[in-house]
Amino acid sequence: MNARILLVEDEKAIQLALSGLLRRQGYEVEVAGTGEDAFGRLDAGAFDLVLTDLALGRGASGMDVLRRAKELRPETVVVMITAHGSERVAVEAMKAGADDYVPKPFDNDEIRLVVHRALERTRLQRENRLLLEQVQRQYGFENLIGTGPAMRGVFETLQKVAETDLTVLVRGESGTGKELVAQALHNRSPRRNRPFVAVNCAAISAELVESELFGHEKGAFTGADARRQGRFEAADGGTIFLDEIGDMAPETQAKVLRVLQERCFERVGGTSPIQVDVRVVAATHRNLEEGVEAGSFRKDLYYRLKVVEIDLPPLRERREDVPALAQRFLEAVTERLGRDKKRIAEAAMARLMRHDWPGNVRELQNALEQAVVLTAGPEIGESDLNLTEKPGVAGDDGADVAGLGFGDAKKRTVERFERSYLLTALRRNRGNISRTAESIGMVRQSLQQKIRELDLRSEDWNKRDS
Ligand SMILES: Nc1ncnc2c1ncn2[C@@H]1O[C@H](COP(=O)(O)OP(=O)(O)OP(=O)(O)O)[C@@H](O)[C@H]1O
Ligand SMILES: [Mg+2]
Structure with a gap:
């Protein structure tokens, strides 16, 4: 589809020249001779780009058109045409939200280039936004399924703290959704358009973890042949997710504590402090209190982290969530594998409800994935589920x-x-x-x-x- 452009220009000669030029480029052009005329057209429909003269004779000015356009639809690109020698005003316009400006006198190539460039930029912005929406749909709050009181409490806390910069400690057994919660916190925060950086502290060796988190200077250790940016720097402006923080070595804990206190650290082998603006979300499946008692986890860090605590209950304590989760995973898997729609037989659902889920939501997800792959027909029966029950759980069949x-x-x-x-x-x-x-x-x-x-x-x- 061709881009729609609104040209706002009071001088007839320039109006004709510009509209002709733009139409020859394949754009769809509407022309307004006054600011007021432009308002009417902006109210009536969406334009991809507004090209407006700054000075429009008497009445509303180009600045007014700019403001109205951005107010109605912030994504509209606005390019100003400015009089010779009015750079100062042009700068004002840019501050007020204009995307670009062309000073008079201009030649055709200049206009073509500026318009093309500005439209290209919004196309990219729009794509980014769509991507972001997709990501949000995938990880957003809504995607954290929870129907019962156990998860309602979690959601309430999430809602309250997502918009703040407070440090959050997410706790729960493996597979309970800790990472999903961290993502939701980020996606619901004003930092959502900045990076979300996840670091699994248990997966990185103790020697490498500091360089991973804080970066290093060239020559800091053997093999450090170039300066490297750490994850804290990469997360600047956004959120860093310190996963499995209970597995972090005490020396590293001290440095993380400093970031929490002063928002500042040094690269490995470096001396100048680096300031960052990051929100910290940490998670662990470990009992940190025991760690503190045993001396393997710093008490001061523990208190810094648990400013806000989100406890994810194991799935066996919120069996009421099983049907909704199962349904969601069923749909997701059949869609991903391009299979026909399937349903879960009543007996199979009852079995899912009874299962103890030591691996929590992840185990349920895997179980459904397997069942979808193994079931040829439209219905997943009890025998299609491959669940091995640990002995000694409530609800066994004797x-x-x-x-x-x-x-x-x-x-x-x-x-x-x-x-x-x-x-x-x-x-x-x-x-x-x-x-x-x-x-x-x-x-x-x-x-x-x-x-x-x-x-x-x-x-x-x-x-x-x-
Ligand atoms: N409440 C939920 N609603 C929907 N999906 C969920 C929910 N909780 C977890 N999941 C899904 O289950 C899987 C495991 O979740 P996640 O990785 O967040 O768990 P975790 O607690 O970080 O586990 P681990 O401790 O093993 O890292 C993911 O695929 C996630 O999308
Ligand atoms: Mg995890």
């Missing part, structure tokens, strides 16, 4: 106690249920016995009694990744 007499089988199963149920409740309440008892409608003394009977130990419920 297959592994089948050899015992009913009394023993029941006793064993009940015990197993009690153990798993109580541990889950204790974990949810961070081991606080009174709160746990209250939340499950049990008397505190009975809970304590049960804990003794089943020999539950605090390390069982503190363990986040069992």
